[in-house]
Amino acid sequence: GQQLNQSPQSMFIQEGEDVSMNCTSSSIFNTWLWYKQDPGEGPVLLIALYKAGELTSNGRLTAQFGITRKDSFLNISASIPSDVGIYFCAGGREYGNKLVFGAGTILRVKS
Amino acid sequence: GAVVSQHPSWVICKSGTSVKIECRSLDFQATTMFWYRQFPKQSLMLMATSNEGSKATYEQGVEKDKFLINHASLTLSTLTVTSAHPEDSSFYICSARPSGPHNEQFFGPGTRLTVL
Numbered sequence: 001g002q003q004l005n006q007s008p009q010s011m012f013i014q015e016g017e018d019v020s021m022n023c024t025s026s027s028i029f030n031t032w033l034w035y036k037q038d039p040g041e042g043p044v045l046l047i048a049l050y051k052a053g054e055l056t057s058n059g060r061l062t063a064q065f066g067i068t069r070k071d072s073f074l075n076i077s078a079s080i081p082s083d084v085g086i087y088f089c090a091g092g093r094e095y096g097n098k099l100v101f102g103a104g105t106i107l108r109v110k111s
Numbered sequence: 112g113a114v115v116s117q118h119p120s121w122v123i124c125k126s127g128t129s130v131k132i133e134c135r136s137l138d139f140q141a142t143t144m145f146w147y148r149q150f151p152k153q154s155l156m157l158m159a160t161s162n163e164g165s166k167a168t169y170e171q172g173v174e175k176d177k178f179l180i181n182h183a184s185l186t187l188s189t190l191t192v193t194s195a196h197p198e199d200s201s202f203y204i205c206s207a208r209p210s211g212p213h214n215e216q217f218f219g220p221g222t223r224l225t226v227l
Contacts, residue, residue: 042220048213050213
């Protein structure tokens with residue numbers, strides 16, 4: 001089936017540090033989305049990307065749609081304790097179709 | 112904007128009973144809604160895609176007679192777990208895609224189902 005390889009699997013960083021995570025695929029996607037999920041809650045959309053090469057920011061978060069359309073990364077600058085959670089990437093192909101999700105990156109922050 | 116609610120947020124039921132979970136888009140119309148299941152420390156597993164006014168499309172391995180989905184309006188989809196058993200215990204999450212040219216899905220807060 002369709003697979004997204006998300007890395008790293010988990011991160012344990014110091015408060016104030018920058019964070020970087022990425023997703024790669026062997027096939028092309030037309031949409032890349034990044035979500036954050038807190039324990040016991042549903043995922044919350046952070047950033048949506050629709051064009052190859054697109055770089056989009058949302059506060060301290062920055063995400064890019066890879067030029068090959070097979071990868072995307074998410075950066076978090078100056079991490080804070082509330083950044084703790086699981087981050088998922090998701091790729092979409094055709095409009096309205098289902099998304100393919102990565103396995104998630106667990107982020108823990110030491111204050 | 113783009114708020115999705117789910118009800119109930121948690122439910123405990125006896126084995127053999129049926130449980131209905133509602134998913135509502137509160138401030139937008141959703142032509143398509145999706146139902147996911149999530150096991151602890153795992154990613155989201157798509158169960159089915161639900162389009163308003165038509166039959167749901169189930170993923171391989173998901174029993175359509177076990178997990179009944181109804182999408183009667185542009186703001187409401189329901190998932191009914193029929194004759195629930197302990198192995199159906201899980202976190203069920205719905206999402207809704209607004210009508211329009213993009214692929215974003217907005218998720219509900221999830222429903223924790225425990226079958227005794």
